[in-house]
Amino acid sequence: MKRILIIGANSAIATACARQWTAQGASFFLVARNAEKLAQTAADLTARGAKAVDVLAMDATDFTAHAAMLASCVRVLSQIDVALIAHGTLPDQKSCEQSAAPAVEAFAVNATSTVALLTLLANQFERQGAGTLAVISSVAGDRGRPSNYVYGAAKAAVSTFCEGLRARLFKAGVHVMTIKPGFVDTPMTKGLKLPAALVATPEQIARRIVAGVERKTANLYTPAFWAPIMLIIRNIPGPLFKRLNL
Amino acid sequence: MSQPLRSWGRYPNLPQTGHTAHWRSELSAQVDAVFKAHGSTLPFGNGRSYGDSCLALSDHVVETRALDRFISADWEKGVLRAEAGVTLAEILRVSIPRGWFLSVTPGTQFATLGGAIANDVHGKNHHSRGTFGNHLRCFSLMRHGEGALTCSPGENNALFAATIGGLGLTGVIDWAEIQLMPIRSSRIDSIVTRFADLDEFFALSRELDHHHEYAVAWIDCLAKGTYAGRGVYIVGDHASDGGLNVDDRAKLDVPFTPRLSLINKASSRAFNEFYWRLQPATPTPRQVGYEPFFYPLDRILNWNRIYGRAGFQQYQCVIPDIAAEAAMRELLSVTAGAKSGSFLAVLKRCGAIASPGLLSFPLAGTSLALDFPQTAHLEHELFPRLDAIVRAAGGRLYPAKDAHMTGADFRNAYPAWEKVEALRDPALNSRFWKRVTG
Numbered sequence A: 001m002k003r004i005l006i007i008g009a010n011s012a013i014a015t016a017c018a019r020q021w022t023a024q025g026a027s028f029f030l031v032a033r034n035a036e037k038l039a040q041t042a043a044d045l046t047a048r049g050a051k052a053v054d055v056l057a058m059d060a061t062d063f064t065a066h067a068a069m070l071a072s073c074v075r076v077l078s079q080i081d082v083a084l085i086a087h088g089t090l091p092d093q094k095s096c097e098q099s100a101a102p103a104v105e106a107f108a109v110n111a112t113s114t115v116a117l118l119t120l121l122a123n124q125f126e127r128q129g130a131g132t133l134a135v136i137s138s139v140a141g142d143r144g145r146p147s148n149y150v151y152g153a154a155k156a157a158v159s160t161f162c163e164g165l166r167a168r169l170f171k172a173g174v175h176v177m178t179i180k181p182g183f184v185d186t187p188m189t190k191g192l193k194l195p196a197a198l199v200a201t202p203e204q205i206a207r208r209i210v211a212g213v214e215r216k217t218a219n220l221y222t223p224a225f226w227a228p229i230m231l232i233i234r235n236i237p238g239p240l241f242k243r244l245n246l
Numbered sequence B: 001m002s003q004p005l006r007s008w009g010r011y012p013n014l015p016q017t018g019h020t021a022h023w024r025s026e027l028s029a030q031v032d033a034v035f036k037a038h039g040s041t042l043p044f045g046n047g048r049s050y051g052d053s054c055l056a057l058s059d060h061v062v063e064t065r066a067l068d069r070f071i072s073a074d075w076e077k078g079v080l081r082a083e084a085g086v087t088l089a090e091i092l093r094v095s096i097p098r099g100w101f102l103s104v105t106p107g108t109q110f111a112t113l114g115g116a117i118a119n120d121v122h123g124k125n126h127h128s129r130g131t132f133g134n135h136l137r138c139f140s141l142m143r144h145g146e147g148a149l150t151c152s153p154g155e156n157n158a159l160f161a162a163t164i165g166g167l168g169l170t171g172v173i174d175w176a177e178i179q180l181m182p183i184r185s186s187r188i189d190s191i192v193t194r195f196a197d198l199d200e201f202f203a204l205s206r207e208l209d210h211h212h213e214y215a216v217a218w219i220d221c222l223a224k225g226t227y228a229g230r231g232v233y234i235v236g237d238h239a240s241d242g243g244l245n246v247d248d249r250a251k252l253d254v255p256f257t258p259r260l261s262l263i264n265k266a267s268s269r270a271f272n273e274f275y276w277r278l279q280p281a282t283p284t285p286r287q288v289g290y291e292p293f294f295y296p297l298d299r300i301l302n303w304n305r306i307y308g309r310a311g312f313q314q315y316q317c318v319i320p321d322i323a324a325e326a327a328m329r330e331l332l333s334v335t336a337g338a339k340s341g342s343f344l345a346v347l348k349r350c351g352a353i354a355s356p357g358l359l360s361f362p363l364a365g366t367s368l369a370l371d372f373p374q375t376a377h378l379e380h381e382l383f384p385r386l387d388a389i390v391r392a393a394g395g396r397l398y399p400a401k402d403a404h405m406t407g408a409d410f411r412n413a414y415p416a417w418e419k420v421e422a423l424r425d426p427a428l429n430s431r432f433w434k435r436v437t438g
């Protein structure tokens, strides 16, 4: 029986993971921004047979609320076996180029809040001496592309932070998994023109995340075909990369 | 951003652009936006209807698949409330381990709750349980300019009746509450036996149907002469032991659509001959899982692609009891003589339980379903001859499977259509509705 904390629990990918954990008899502490949707997410998991579902509405960029959130989570679950960090936004790259405010805001949601949350969680998990921090980054963090480098840079910060944290917590028996999805059909990508053959469902992504948690994967590309694609993309020399307009 | 959507028969070839609503709170704004931009829209479940009844007149549909949350479940009483985009497979995955099954299920578990209501689907237990609508407690309907209305036999009952079998035209169902059926095992005790001709089928059906929860027959509609009308009669009941397990057989897939159909008269004849020979000549009991019993075709994902790029049509009619035997004989003889053979043919006696829905398809009688690869021959030669038989026998065709019926045939067979038209949501219209009422 797993005790699971999810930040960004209304995310389509997080919901798909939670449903699979529900089938394994998990208890949840769900944190999300939108309280009405959070109630619907919680009802879904309860009706599907989750052992227990507790919720807390919190904006991830409300840094002052993090400690109280973690305290109530620990009060409810007593020990956290898995923490999944799933919240995120896809900023409009063009407006990020016009002014700094949207870029800074995108960083706050996608990078800074995750860094703040992971810092608190790391200490909790270190005390526990067990558990897995599963953090959703993105393939977009592997390389800076003209079409979305603000989002990519925030995800790069998360990936690098997780890599360091993994090395630190490894000694304490705590695992950190960096999850790098490719294109996924979720509200975040609604209305975008994406290459249909490369778009995965949240369920496909979730199956790999749930299996990755069991296997203690370090860097999880999902779907799996992104691993070789990103291997090539990471190795394209800079002078060529800047001309490719990927 | 999703790929173009099609109906299951991939005919008519009118790719639909999907606009997804991810949350109930977004549904009404999504419908309004598509309506304003394109003149009309239609809810789209999982595209398991064959013809054009799930295609919007504007070719822009509102997809409901992402509305896939359960809302509440009472496992003491077997009452489940869920969003309309939940599939029947998702319901079974959760309900079976708790001892509950769908009261009525069609031959695919990939239909959504909303789609099952909008076509008021029936299954192999129509003679014992009626249609999906007979087990529907209530639902919520989003109507343009009116917001969400709860509909049940006691509340907004005109909309309740018009929406069951209402072909997605009366509003978008955002959630529904259904009564499940208790089971002690997920396995099915079935009895299978061959029959030599239609007389034998009707005799078996009259004698045995009412002793069993489920009854259906497969018929070899390519067999001629002395073999004409031969087939296999199958009954089943939920077993009393064997565990409550979710069947999770690995699925095969047809990964792409070949240019031409792999199904033709020769391959169909070979398959039917082979299948017939595999079946026992005398009544033989077998215990099988619920997936192979109810959903044999779901085993192969995208099986509709084997019909090639032209797609295929299903011809499903129901003939009232009084005329059924003679009409079935005629329908099968016309089909056996036709240029294009039917690969699959399913025969089912429907019962007399009335549906609450206005445009529900089944009636007390016999239903026949035939699948044909799409060619111009169907609409010009074969279907007009079959339609004439159905018309003369006082029968009707199933809109969920239809891409050809004439407006006159529809309006005669479904006289309540005007009531549905009067309650139609002004933002919604389908290719089918325009064709048969326009």
Ligand SMILES: Cc1cc2nc3c(=O)[nH]c(=O)nc-3n(C[C@H](O)[C@H](O)[C@H](O)COP(=O)(O)OP(=O)(O)OC[C@H]3O[C@@H](n4cnc5c(N)ncnc54)[C@H](O)[C@@H]3O)c2cc1C
Pocket (backbone or CB within 6 Å): B008, B042, B043, B044, B045, B046, B047, B048, B049, B050, B053, B054, B064, B084, B085, B105, B106, B107, B108, B110, B111, B112, B113, B114, B115, B116, B117, B118, B119, B120, B121, B122, B123, B124, B166, B167, B168, B169, B171, B172, B173, B174, B297, B298, B400
């Ligand atoms: C292999 C196979 C076997 C089948 N066997 C049977 C059978 O035995 N018996 C039977 O009756 N049918 C059968 N069918 C047909 C199928 O069950 C129906 O067509 C069903 O309605 C498909 O559901 P869907 O969710 O895919 O809906 P779609 O095909 O996407 O849509 C069907 C209709 O429902 C409407 N709709 C969808 N969602 C909503 C909503 N939320 N609110 C309002 N309207 C909505 C659409 O506008 C459309 O008119 C079979 C189909 C297949 C592929």
Ligand SMILES: NC(=O)c1ccc[n+]([C@@H]2O[C@H](COP(=O)([O-])OP(=O)(O)OC[C@H]3O[C@@H](n4cnc5c(N)ncnc54)[C@H](OP(=O)(O)O)[C@@H]3O)[C@@H](O)[C@H]2O)c1
Pocket (backbone or CB within 6 Å): A008, A009, A010, A011, A012, A013, A014, A032, A033, A034, A035, A037, A058, A059, A060, A061, A085, A086, A087, A088, A089, A109, A136, A137, A138, A139, A180, A181, A182, A183, A184, A185, A186, A187, A188, A189
């Ligand atoms: N979809 C893709 O193609 C893709 C690809 C790679 C990586 N990812 C990553 O996957 C993760 C999950 O996204 P998704 O695809 O499942 O999209 P999604 O369904 O839109 O989920 C994103 C969630 O983030 C939450 N959120 C946004 N800003 C927040 C804030 N300030 N505080 C708290 N919560 C906030 C939203 O919560 P509310 O609903 O409560 O407002 C929303 O539910 C994200 O980290 C995303 O970057 C997605």
